[in-house]
Amino acid sequence: MTPRPDASARRAIRGASGSAAGLEAVLPRPGAARPALLGRLLEDERSLAYLLLTPTIVLLALFIAYPFVLGVWLSVSSATVGVAGHFVGFKNFDKAWNDSIFRTAAFNTFLYTGVTTVFKLALGVWLAVLLNRHFRGKRLIRAFVLLPFIIPTVLSTFAWKWMYDPTFSVINWGLWKLDLITTRINWLGDPYLSLISVMIVNVWRGVPFFAISLLAGLQTISPELHEAAAIDGANAWQRFWRVTWPLLLPVTMVVVLFSVIQTFADFQLVYVLTGGGPANATHLFATYAYQIGVGTGLLSEGAAISLAMFPVLFLVVVLQLWYIRRVETR
């Protein structure tokens, strides 16, 4: 690190840089104090750092901190649409806890996130390993794999809604033509099957994100390591488990972290496919919070339901970041 010149030395440097500049430094004139102050501020590393950080801090405060603090305030108030409300403590959380639909939504959210993340990870790793091989049309296939992730979610979910249609389901038609079923499968009408159906769409949409991110991770692994392992007699599975997987783990943890956060707060899929029905069988935190906050106008209760996600997500983020840091410093 270069030592910082002290203030008198810096003035001397400025003064010596030219006679005119030197005169300016000596002769006081009206309005000169401000540029000098600004100059000093810009030259001071500490104040410059704060100055450069200001836009970020303002943006974070406006778009992250303010909505979050407002959300926290709403959750402990009695606010409804158009009514500011007053402080009511944990009443809204208490009401949510005693609400059977909230409990169903909470259970569904955990199940939905857990199951889909496992499938997305397994399929994503599998797909990434396949795409990492050399074959003809590799680039085209890689581009196609991203399609579910690129298409706007609402649009693709509407397509799935049609495919699950109780009357006109193309999936049922296909299975029936193949003599695999004799009666219709009620994809979105059965309480258990409906959640599975929603999960399938989530996995379909999420796998490309895993696959492409992990593929990027795979490509950073030197082929020499695989060759060395092969020479030592490791078979394909051993090479994956002992070489690829440990090196891929930090990337995997980041991808899982993002996916868990997104899936836990998922809204669009359920909103379009089932609206939380039948009989609340597919409600998640986000869809129920929307129903209460916007549909019923109970902003405070909607905020409380929404904030119920926060401790879980916070814990997930802390644990995963801690793990990533540990792996990196190893």
Next chain:
Amino acid sequence: MDTNGMDRRQFIKVSAAATAAATAGVEGILAARQAPAFAQGTALGMLRWNDFVPASDELLKKTIIPEAEKALGAKITLETVNANDIQPRVTAAVQSKSGPDMIMTLNNWPQLYEESVVDVSDVAEELAKKQGGIYEQSRAVAQSGKKWLAVPWAIVGLTIAYRKSLFEEVGYSKFPETWEQYRDAGKKLKAKGFPIGQTLGHTFGDAPAFSYPYLWSWGGKEVEKDGKKVVLSSKETLESVKFMVGFWKDAHDEGGLAWDDSNNNRAFLSGTICASLNGASIYIESLRKPDQYKTAKGAQMRTDIAHAALPKGPAGQFAFHVPFSHMVMGYSKNQKAAKELLRYLGSKEVFDKWFVSQKGFAVGPTRDWEKHALWKEDAVMLPFKDAARLGRAPGYAGPAGKKAAEVLTKYIITDMYAKAVQGMSAEDAVKWAHGEIQKIYG
């Protein structure tokens, strides 16, 4: 004396229009053919749903609104959005205190925004007085005590659209009058591959429009008239749930648990169901494309469609239609002009054009519209003429206020039946629903 760009004659005209507006409302404006002075240069914003009858939206945008602009001297912006997007827009507008001056609402939504809307009693009472009285359902959803929170606009009537030929085949030349008869006909038709199509899913229109009147017809209700004592758990409700379990299994398309408001239209028009509770959109669509929708025998589907009210139960016959109304928002800087526009749009001369474009899909908010010549044009649409008379508002026997709205938006009544047909015992389904409603009413 022309310093303000207005000569003596113009001044008198404008003053006359303003006086006329104040004393004689819309008739005054129409008679004076001049905008009231307070509305000159005013910009008004209005938010409505995307009408299920697109011709009506076109009429509003191309004819009615431009005429209103001339008559009121205001610049009017009409924006239409999907019905499901209205509530997020209202929430955002109210919280930010900016947005359209008038917003259309469905069902009892005005009750949710009571603190954020302008009292429009003067406009609504005038409408009631001039047009033969507002239907009870429209009144219940838009009024809080004596105060009107929104001006009733129309009611989309819901009746059962059914296939005449299929019901005749199983011995019902006249549509079943009771639930038992309807179940019997449905059972026979389901055996032939034509079940009844009914949603019990989470969808704002057809689901509560069936489950609420079904409950009422058995004598069940969520709360007493005082709006405090929850009485859902009753012998009558239990009977209705028990009957529904068998009725569903015997006569319904079981896919209905996942249907939204459009699935039944598609199923009916493709000939896979025998009947479905709906607005007139199935029939109107069959008229629009007569050669596209045909019966299995090759006849045009439109010739085989008829409409009937929901059957009677032990306690009577009821309906839950979808009432529409317009709120004037409290944050609006042009409340007076907004009220004037609603007065103008609701006037007989103007509303008549819109009413005709609906072809009976929506009926007027008042009884006078039952007398309209439109009803003589097509006998198939006749059951919609006075369908609104049977309409009850959610929350019955209590008020259709915020608590009733919460019960409605949480789909508790619909889910009570959905849970039972999915396998929960009738007793447990009623107990669950009663418990949830109890938590809301406190």
